[in-house]
Amino acid sequence: MSDASDKPLATYAPVHTKRAFEEVTDQIRGLIARGALRPGDRLPSERELAEQFSLSRNTVREGLRALEIAGMLELRKGATGGAFVREGQGDAVISSFADLFILGKIQPGHLTEARQIVAVAVTRLACQRASEDDLDELEANVEASRQAVSRGDFPERTRINLEFHRLLAKCTRNPVLIVIYDAMIEIQRQMLEVLPAAPNSAVMPSRERLLGYLRARDEDRAAHEMESNLRLLQQHYLSEQAKGSA
Template structure:
């Protein structure tokens, strides 16, 4: 039987961040770092006005570089969630309880839409994953040649050169092309439908430059695998790519 004093001591010395601050996977370090910091705030583990654990501790526990951590903190500062103060008593302080950008902008209609879509988040992400993993594998199995290969390469180049304002539209075109080149009209039609919902979700979170740069590198790996006819590599590349987007959506909307 555990004495009351022993039980209280165990509770008092327990690590309050243990459930959240676990090592991130190597594929989407920036996106998962943003997600985990938002989880700390949303769960109330770091209340409004309090300071996040020191950078060194966060980086060590998440097993990421300080550069990646600072990128994540910077975008959350830009979103109005954190204030990063320098100096002896500095650090990253929580300004707001992890609002969606829709809420921060004061747009009541967009805020309500974010809440409605958030209820469907996991179902939408799961359905998207099923469709896109299959589409990538089927597309690689067909190994597009000639005009089809040129189409993918052109769309890839366009996403690489896209402005922030144009990126999401061009990203949609690239993913839709992969679905269309899977050889299944039904897969393409279902993907078009689920992507419309995904884009509504994405409209409720900020465009983060580090995420878009990372996404483009993942696009390059994905298209390279498809054009090489490597089904396994295409499926793995698509899974990793989708995981990054899912981490950000869960972080901001869950």
């Protein structure tokens, strides 16, 4: 079917026959990247898009779905429904990151090592940039954790303790760090559903000290507190791993 005039020059490059729906995603991505579509904007309905692209509605939907999964669009049904450009959040990053764990690509030791690195930096930046409101939120979180413990609601305590990290990351005002840190915390959460949680009664006192250092804007002490806290965790997982492989 392919005569010589098909590909006259030896460009070896392209390959990977593009599927129709990828053309849809590329074009829409391009419009967003160029600013022609902005967060909150509504795209034409599936039927209109299908006509404009000269594709079937099904194929267009696959493209829209792809962008929805990628977190760039939100598809709303109903009378005023349609495809809307999303205010970008890191949900897609977080879930695809978590998939790496599901696929067995990430071991607990890998995660805690990376967490240590980012957590210390996040703590330092939070110390510099946290507003009073941020600090109040953190304090409320610690208090909520205390209450969960007193109720004996340990799953809830775990959830609150992880939430603490999310709040801390928010203080940095840096979306890159926020999404990275949130993703790592999400994986941690998923790990805790499978692995035995480290009991770690040292967490609460550590949190209280950390809170004090944050309020005092004592960056070094705050960072050190966070670091030693996570080092315990790292040691726990490394010893678990040793047990597992023994």
